Each structure stands twice: as C-alpha cells, then as structure tokens.
Amino acid sequence: MFQFKYPAVQSDPPLSPRETLPTMYDLPSENPEEPGLPDEFHDLQPQLLSFTFRPRLFFPEQLFCGSDMNLYYDVRHQNWYKRPDWFGVVGVPRLYDGGDLRLSYVIWQEGISPFVVVELLSPGTEKEDLGETSSSVNQPPTKWEVYERILRVPYYVVFDRYTDTLRVFSLVSGRYQELNLTTESKVWMPPLELGLGLWQGEYQGINRLWLRWYDEQGNLILMDAEREKQRAEVAEQRAEVAEHRAEILAQRLRELGIEM
Known part of the structure; x- marks a missing residue:
C-alpha cells in the first residue's frame, strides 16, 4: 500500500x-x-472531527474528544496505552474534575469507553489498524484487540487518505463486523443520532476529501466559523430583499405622484 x-x-x-x-x-x-510524529493531515483531520462532533442527545459539556492522546486501558498494566488518532466519548465531563484539561484518558478513572475511534492509516501502522496483526506473549494487545475486546468501542473507523477509502466496523456480539457503506461513503450511528461520511471541501485552505459529521437529514454539522458565515449570508440576503422591496414601494409611490 x-x-x-x-x-x-x-x-x-x-x-x-x-x-x-x-x-x-x-x-x-x-x-x-x-x-515519526503525526503529519499535517493527522493534525487537521482530528480538529475537524472535534469541531463538528455534536450529538444532539448530549450537551457540549458531556462530550470529550481526544486526538493523539494516550488512552490507558488496563489497571493491571498501567503503563500500557494506545494513542488513537481521534476518539469521541459521550456522557463524561468535558473537563477533568470539572475544571481542568485532561493530560490523558484513563479508563479505570473515567469509567466510560470511547463510543467511536478513528484511525488515519499511516505507513507502518496500517496492518495493526486493520486487525491484521496479533499480540505476542507477554506483550501489550494490538489496537484492534484493545478497541474490540477490552474497551468494546461500538464504532471503529479507518480512513486511508492515500486511496480515499473509508471503512467502518461495528461491534456485533463482541466482534467487529465491517459495515456496507452507502454510495456516498456514509454511516449512520443511531445511538448518537449522528452520521459520519466523506466530504469534498476546503478546510484550512486545503481542498480534499475529509471526514465530516452530519445529521439525520444529511446536512453537515457546521463548525462555529461556518455557522457564523451562514448567518452573515442569510442576513445579507434578507437585507437585499428588504432593499428591493423598498425600491419597488418607492417606485409605486412615485407613480402615484407621491414623493418620499
């Protein structure tokens, strides 16, 4: 590959x-x-996922998103961790102890596993990301084993930006099964009432296929900047309509011999 x-x-x-x-x-x-450290795509794509991860069943302060953060999963081996490219958790405080940013995500302290994990394929990690490797005796389990069997993450998403291939695995009876995506490469996650799919567009000055969250109508979940831009455009359109109506009214009054 x-x-x-x-x-x-x-x-x-x-x-x-x-x-x-x-x-x-x-x-x-x-x-x-x-x-190597994460490349630029590994910085930008998780940002976009975090900015638009807005399940409507949860308040923002009940959501936590992590990217390139140590996720500790075994209290018996407290130095074992995985570092997902991105993961989302629902039902936990946004801030640690109600007021501080997390330095890691420790399962035996938090008590809640991620609901969705996203891995962005990189040279040298693709086989482990896709569950094509297994752990050795007395060695930490692989990512796949941790997400599937230990954390039991409901949705595991793998995106290959080199081939623009999106694959999604759902936990069924304790094992991951790959989902058949729609022709638009989208998947709907009913418990979140949120979907994830590929979007062709510009983010941070780069136009390419990105992973984006969307709602049940298929509309993109907008970032704050996009929402503000949309509001400004609507306000401008309304102002143009009001100005046009005022011009029509003034013209009719002039036809009646009434000057304003």
Whole structure:
C-alpha cells in the first residue's frame, strides 16, 4: 500500500524535491515503535472531527474528544496505552474534575469507553489498524484487540487518505463486523443520532476529501466559523430583499405622484 522512497534513485534530469526528499516514515526514529510524529493531515483531520462532533442527545459539556492522546486501558498494566488518532466519548465531563484539561484518558478513572475511534492509516501502522496483526506473549494487545475486546468501542473507523477509502466496523456480539457503506461513503450511528461520511471541501485552505459529521437529514454539522458565515449570508440576503422591496414601494409611490 505504501512505498518507502528513501534514498531515492538519482536521475538525469533530477527528480523534484517532492519525489526525492525523505518523509518521517522513511527515516528511523529514536523510538523504534513510533517512526515519526503525526503529519499535517493527522493534525487537521482530528480538529475537524472535534469541531463538528455534536450529538444532539448530549450537551457540549458531556462530550470529550481526544486526538493523539494516550488512552490507558488496563489497571493491571498501567503503563500500557494506545494513542488513537481521534476518539469521541459521550456522557463524561468535558473537563477533568470539572475544571481542568485532561493530560490523558484513563479508563479505570473515567469509567466510560470511547463510543467511536478513528484511525488515519499511516505507513507502518496500517496492518495493526486493520486487525491484521496479533499480540505476542507477554506483550501489550494490538489496537484492534484493545478497541474490540477490552474497551468494546461500538464504532471503529479507518480512513486511508492515500486511496480515499473509508471503512467502518461495528461491534456485533463482541466482534467487529465491517459495515456496507452507502454510495456516498456514509454511516449512520443511531445511538448518537449522528452520521459520519466523506466530504469534498476546503478546510484550512486545503481542498480534499475529509471526514465530516452530519445529521439525520444529511446536512453537515457546521463548525462555529461556518455557522457564523451562514448567518452573515442569510442576513445579507434578507437585507437585499428588504432593499428591493423598498425600491419597488418607492417606485409605486412615485407613480402615484407621491414623493418620499
């Protein structure tokens, strides 16, 4: 699926820097388990998910979203953790102890598992993300094993931005089953009364396919900035309509010989 490209084969004329410069996935890291820090897409996509995660059955202060945050899941092995690209929890306080930002998400303290986890495929992690690996003896379980068997996360979402492929797995009788998505690559999550799907549009100046939340009518859940822009456009339209009506009224009055 992914091709490591460094070091690049030299050519004449030389290839462009985009084709020859190494990525963080090509070069070794001081931590062999983490070849690189999240790339820009891994920053932007979770932001967009968090800004639009608004299940109407829950108040904003009852929602928590985490991205690239340590999720500790086993009180018997307190140094074991997974770090989902994004996860959403419902029914927990937005702030830790009612007034502070979390530094991690500790299951045995919170008491509530994430309702949905999203992994964005990266070189070197795709097999574990898709459940194609298994844990060794005396080693921590894989992501798939943690999400499916330990945390029992109801919805597990995997998105490959290189192929724009969205896959969604739902927990059925304790095991993940892949869902058949609609032709628009959308999935509806009834307990949340919220859907997740692919959206072609611009976010932070980048136009591409993004994961977005939507409501039961298929309308996108808007970010605050989008909502303000929409309100401004509606206000402008109403002002234009009012101005047009005023011009028509003035014209009729002039026809009657009445000057305003």
